[in-house]
Amino acid sequence: MRNPARWRLGAVTAAGLGVLVTGSLPGGAAQARAQEADAALSYACRLPSGTSQEVGVRVRGTFPAAGTAGRPVQPGRVTATVTIPRAAVPEVGALGGAAVVGTGELGVSVRQNGKAAAATWPGLTTPATPIADGADLVLAASGDVPPVTPAGTGDLTFTAGKLALELSPRDAHGGVPKDAKPPVTIGCEPSGEHVLATVPVPEGTAPATPAPPKTAPPKAGKRTAAEAPGGTPAECGKFTGPNDDWYSGCVYLSGFSNVTKLKGAAILNDPEFGRPALTNLVYSLTDTGASVRQRFVSPLRSRSTFLTFGFMPTTATMEMTQRPLKPGEDYGTFEAVSDMQTGIQSVNAHMRMSVRISDVSVNGTPLDVGENCRTAMDADIVLKGQMTSVLEGGTLDGSFRIPRFTGCGAGEDLGPLFNGTVSGPGNLLRVSLGATCIPDADISCPPAVPTPARTTPPPTH
Numbered sequence: 001m002r003n004p005a006r007w008r009l010g011a012v013t014a015a016g017l018g019v020l021v022t023g024s025l026p027g028g029a030a031q032a033r034a035q036e037a038d039a040a041l042s043y044a045c046r047l048p049s050g051t052s053q054e055v056g057v058r059v060r061g062t063f064p065a066a067g068t069a070g071r072p073v074q075p076g077r078v079t080a081t082v083t084i085p086r087a088a089v090p091e092v093g094a095l096g097g098a099a100v101v102g103t104g105e106l107g108v109s110v111r112q113n114g115k116a117a118a119a120t121w122p123g124l125t126t127p128a129t130p131i132a133d134g135a136d137l138v139l140a141a142s143g144d145v146p147p148v149t150p151a152g153t154g155d156l157t158f159t160a161g162k163l164a165l166e167l168s169p170r171d172a173h174g175g176v177p178k179d180a181k182p183p184v185t186i187g188c189e190p191s192g193e194h195v196l197a198t199v200p201v202p203e204g205t206a207p208a209t210p211a212p213p214k215t216a217p218p219k220a221g222k223r224t225a226a227e228a229p230g231g232t233p234a235e236c237g238k239f240t241g242p243n244d245d246w247y248s249g250c251v252y253l254s255g256f257s258n259v260t261k262l263k264g265a266a267i268l269n270d271p272e273f274g275r276p277a278l279t280n281l282v283y284s285l286t287d288t289g290a291s292v293r294q295r296f297v298s299p300l301r302s303r304s305t306f307l308t309f310g311f312m313p314t315t316a317t318m319e320m321t322q323r324p325l326k327p328g329e330d331y332g333t334f335e336a337v338s339d340m341q342t343g344i345q346s347v348n349a350h351m352r353m354s355v356r357i358s359d360v361s362v363n364g365t366p367l368d369v370g371e372n373c374r375t376a377m378d379a380d381i382v383l384k385g386q387m388t389s390v391l392e393g394g395t396l397d398g399s400f401r402i403p404r405f406t407g408c409g410a411g412e413d414l415g416p417l418f419n420g421t422v423s424g425p426g427n428l429l430r431v432s433l434g435a436t437c438i439p440d441a442d443i444s445c446p447p448a449v450p451t452p453a454r455t456t457p458p459p460t461h
Helices: 004-013 089-093 415-421
Strands: 034-046 052-064 078-084 099-112 115-125 137-143 156-170 184-190 194-199 247-259 264-268 278-285 289-296 300-308 312-323 332-338 345-362 365-367 379-387 394-402 424-433
Touching: 034 156, 034 194, 052 156, 052 194, 078 099, 078 115, 078 156, 099 137, 264 300, 289 312, 289 345, 345 394, 379 424
Parallel strands: none
Antiparallel strands: 034 052, 034 184, 052 078, 078 137, 099 115, 099 156, 115 137, 156 184, 156 194, 247 264, 247 278, 247 424, 278 289, 289 332, 300 312, 312 345, 332 345, 345 365, 345 379, 379 394, 394 424
C-alpha cells in the first residue's frame, strides 16, 4: 500500500498527460532483460564563431524491455558521443589548452498514446580529451539519467532533442591553463526525428489505485532516537513547521563552490574530511508544488587547496554557518513550482551563510589567521534548478559574491590578503540535494550523501 505522504506528493504533481516525467524512487517491476539503444544521429551545431556545422552524435544506453503503468521506467547510464569534425576543431583549440572537458545536456521527448512530455538529461560529463591537429575531436559525455513514470499503458517512446555542450580547456596535466579563455557553449538542433528507444507498457500491468489517505502522516518527533529507522540520524526531523500542514524530514547536500579569483573549487560537505552536516527541513505541499523551509544542523566544513597567485599552494579549512534570511525569519527557503503538463518542478532556493577560514598553510608552512577570520557580512545565496521533485533530489546552481574578510591574522592584519585573493563576485555554487528522508513514514531513510555534480565555471565578467 502506498504511504500517505507519497500519495499526496503524487497527487499534487500528477500532470494531465499520458506520460508523467518524475523522479520516483526505484521500485518498479523487476525486468527480466533489457534492450540496448545505439542510435547514430545528426545535429546542426552552432559554433562559438556563429557558424553552423553538421555534427555526428551517437547515443547509447540501456532501456527496460517493458514497463508497468504507474511504475518508474529507469534507463541505464547514457553516453552521448559527439564527433566534432576536424574543420571545426580549431575553434575548440582556441580556448587555450592541450585538451578539453565538457558538460552536456540532452533534451528528450517522451511520448505515449499521442501525448508528449519534455524532459532533460543533464550532467553528462566528458573526461579530459586531447585536441589533435588535423583530426576529429571525439567527446564521450556520460551520466545517469532520471526515470520516467508512464501514467497508463501503451508504447513509451524516447526521442532525442536539443543538445547543449559546454567546453572548457585543460592543460596536459588536466589542470586549467594560465592563459585559458572562458568556457564556450555549443548548442545543437536535431536534424529530423531521432528515436532512441521504445519501451512497451502492456495492458494489465497497472498497479492497483490506492485509496486516498484518511489521516495525515504522523508528525516527526513522536518516536525516540533509538527507534529511528535504519540508522537515520537522531537529529533528523527535529524541526517543526508553523502548523500541522507542514511535515518534517532531513536531507544531505553536497556540491562545489568555485572561487573565481583562485580558479579553483572547494567541495561542500565533503564526507572524506569529516562528518557531513545534516539539513533538517519541513515541507508543505501546495496546489502548484511544494514549499520547503530548511536549516543545517551544524556548519558545513571542507578542506581545499588552491594555487594563490597562480603558483603558491595554499590549503585551508572553510566553514560555512547558516544565518537567518532576516532577523527572526526563516534560515533557508525552497519554493518548488510544478509544470502541470510535464510535472517538472522549477525550484528557487535562498539562504545566507557566514564563511570562516581556519587552519591555513602556505606552501606547507602554517599561517596563523586567528580564530575569527570570517566574512564581514553574510554571503547572500540564491540557487535555481529544475528537477522532478524537490523532495526526491536534484541539482541547483547559482552565482554569489564572497564578501570581504575581517578578523584575520594573529599578529598582523591578513584581511587584505584574503580580500585580494578570495573576495569578489561571480563565484559559481552547484549544490546536489539527496532524497528527503521522512522518518515517520520511513521514506528514503536513512538519508544518503549525494555525489557532487561537477560543472565548469561560467564566463567571468
